[in-house]
Amino acid sequence: MNNFQQWGETLRLLVELAGTTAFALSGVLEGARKRLDAVGICVVGFLAAFGGGTLRDLLLDQRPFFWVRHVEMLWGVLLICALSMLFLRSHHFEATQKHIAVPDALGLGLFAASGVHQALAADMPALVVVLMGVITGVFGGVLRDIVCNEIPTTLRDHQPYAVCAFAGGWAYLGVWELGAPGWAAMLTCLGVTAGLRGLALWRKWQLPVWLA
Amino acid sequence: MNNFQQWGETLRLLVELAGTTAFALSGVLEGARKRLDAVGICVVGFLAAFGGGTLRDLLLDQRPFFWVRHVEMLWGVLLICALSMLFLRSHHFEATQKHIAVPDALGLGLFAASGVHQALAADMPALVVVLMGVITGVFGGVLRDIVCNEIPTTLRDHQPYAVCAFAGGWAYLGVWELGAPGWAAMLTCLGVTAGLRGLALWRKWQLPVWLA
Amino acid sequence: MNNFQQWGETLRLLVELAGTTAFALSGVLEGARKRLDAVGICVVGFLAAFGGGTLRDLLLDQRPFFWVRHVEMLWGVLLICALSMLFLRSHHFEATQKHIAVPDALGLGLFAASGVHQALAADMPALVVVLMGVITGVFGGVLRDIVCNEIPTTLRDHQPYAVCAFAGGWAYLGVWELGAPGWAAMLTCLGVTAGLRGLALWRKWQLPVWLA
Numbered sequence: 001m002n003n004f005q006q007w008g009e010t011l012r013l014l015v016e017l018a019g020t021t022a023f024a025l026s027g028v029l030e031g032a033r034k035r036l037d038a039v040g041i042c043v044v045g046f047l048a049a050f051g052g053g054t055l056r057d058l059l060l061d062q063r064p065f066f067w068v069r070h071v072e073m074l075w076g077v078l079l080i081c082a083l084s085m086l087f088l089r090s091h092h093f094e095a096t097q098k099h100i101a102v103p104d105a106l107g108l109g110l111f112a113a114s115g116v117h118q119a120l121a122a123d124m125p126a127l128v129v130v131l132m133g134v135i136t137g138v139f140g141g142v143l144r145d146i147v148c149n150e151i152p153t154t155l156r157d158h159q160p161y162a163v164c165a166f167a168g169g170w171a172y173l174g175v176w177e178l179g180a181p182g183w184a185a186m187l188t189c190l191g192v193t194a195g196l197r198g199l200a201l202w203r204k205w206q207l208p209v210w211l212a
Numbered sequence: 213m214n215n216f217q218q219w220g221e222t223l224r225l226l227v228e229l230a231g232t233t234a235f236a237l238s239g240v241l242e243g244a245r246k247r248l249d250a251v252g253i254c255v256v257g258f259l260a261a262f263g264g265g266t267l268r269d270l271l272l273d274q275r276p277f278f279w280v281r282h283v284e285m286l287w288g289v290l291l292i293c294a295l296s297m298l299f300l301r302s303h304h305f306e307a308t309q310k311h312i313a314v315p316d317a318l319g320l321g322l323f324a325a326s327g328v329h330q331a332l333a334a335d336m337p338a339l340v341v342v343l344m345g346v347i348t349g350v351f352g353g354v355l356r357d358i359v360c361n362e363i364p365t366t367l368r369d370h371q372p373y374a375v376c377a378f379a380g381g382w383a384y385l386g387v388w389e390l391g392a393p394g395w396a397a398m399l400t401c402l403g404v405t406a407g408l409r410g411l412a413l414w415r416k417w418q419l420p421v422w423l424a
Numbered sequence: 425m426n427n428f429q430q431w432g433e434t435l436r437l438l439v440e441l442a443g444t445t446a447f448a449l450s451g452v453l454e455g456a457r458k459r460l461d462a463v464g465i466c467v468v469g470f471l472a473a474f475g476g477g478t479l480r481d482l483l484l485d486q487r488p489f490f491w492v493r494h495v496e497m498l499w500g501v502l503l504i505c506a507l508s509m510l511f512l513r514s515h516h517f518e519a520t521q522k523h524i525a526v527p528d529a530l531g532l533g534l535f536a537a538s539g540v541h542q543a544l545a546a547d548m549p550a551l552v553v554v555l556m557g558v559i560t561g562v563f564g565g566v567l568r569d570i571v572c573n574e575i576p577t578t579l580r581d582h583q584p585y586a587v588c589a590f591a592g593g594w595a596y597l598g599v600w601e602l603g604a605p606g607w608a609a610m611l612t613c614l615g616v617t618a619g620l621r622g623l624a625l626w627r628k629w630q631l632p633v634w635l636a
Binding site: 058059061124125126127128131142146149150151152154155156157158160161162163206207208 | 243246248249250251252255256266270275276277279280283286287301358359360361
Binding site: 339364372 | 461463482488491499513570571573
């Protein structure tokens, strides 16, 4: 079991890095599309990559923040921003949502899992635990869009996004209540969230709209 | 007196619920008007209902948050969002500001009172106490409008709104300084705030504008 | 040395007041340009003046907030808002960015220095210290622009702004590592930040843009 445990830990770290990278990239692409300058692009990249986790830590009152404990993540995102700007400039890369859909879905799933995990550790009630997963997964993108003066895509594009993290959070809780180890619950949450998001994009699921 | 005390407590809970309901509804209506999807509407409803109180607790460093202590409020707002979306869909309801003016004014008054109350309990200086009341009353609506990519109505519609909560906060402090019990101060704050807001809407009071 | 120390302390207080004043003015001017009402203008002034320092205290978990310890600053900003609105109204003053460039650059430098100072005192790693300086210097203006429904000028106007604070933060750390007293490090940070910003405006430096 110890082996599995460790494998789970390594997996978590890997996907966390992938998620942060994906969100940073989504911020850079959004900033570039809005014709921000180099500094603005870095800022949007940082907000997208660290917004969700920082709000999670703030709401759960957990200090120091995860990016204070792992400063190398700050350096990494700075590097990602610099490299992707160089790449954008030299390749006349046409940034589209499609390019970031896969890592974005993975990132959503992982950040949701980490939010649920931390809220559980802080002994929150079930609904708060799940909402904390949703907030952690979604807030980085919301912040990115607010700073770029857009209605957040999450709220507007009519494809399930936050609701995938909501389902994933309940799946985490369900598996956890059954007595499964933490890494299994995390994997379930990641699988359900990213899987639903993938299905939603593939089958072009639409959420209902209201006209008032 | 004990009877009065209890009556005050019950009143406070009732109006707090009414205020949360009113702000949740205002978020749902705003989201529907912006043609957000079902999830987006719920998010805006939650932000409007819980934004002010969460910022109050965050600024005053009070943990756990009120919606962690009273999870049933989260479930309630979820239910309100679902029901009002069903209603909007089936009744082709034309959402107008007028429909929410009364509960909105009550909500503003109550949240202002609760902000002042908590800031007083945390031993803040007078001006901070009053501003905390204003922030608690106003921030939910501000967040709702920012997420919907609008200049917050509070700042723009030229009818007194925040300033009513400002007056109500000073009224609370005044009554409190005179040695009146807490529920009397709260009622005064609620009455002054909601009353001024009602008068402002009824008499169409306008705040001065500046052209620069 | 004690004399110098005290001189540094007084200087810090003076520039801090100047910085807060400058940011409050920038908020009032922005609010007036957006045709907000009197209350909206005050709100934007407060957000610009206190946003950066409040986020700094929140992220570093420092309570009470600086505007709770120094309530007279709240009264001061209220007074500034009232006076500048009277002035705007009576003088038909055409608000331009140029009028606030000098105090704004000073404010950026000082708030950056104060952010770096507090983060150092809280034992943060180097990159976090510098970023905290940038956040403290920049966030007030970002909040001002978000509330006014604009992409923050910092991100968009292609003239170095946040990056000046970034350089200033590293300069602070460098001087500090060399064993210089705190006031010297603060002055260096202020000088580098405000100097670079001034140079950038004077020589019309442009940051590169990306088209995606």
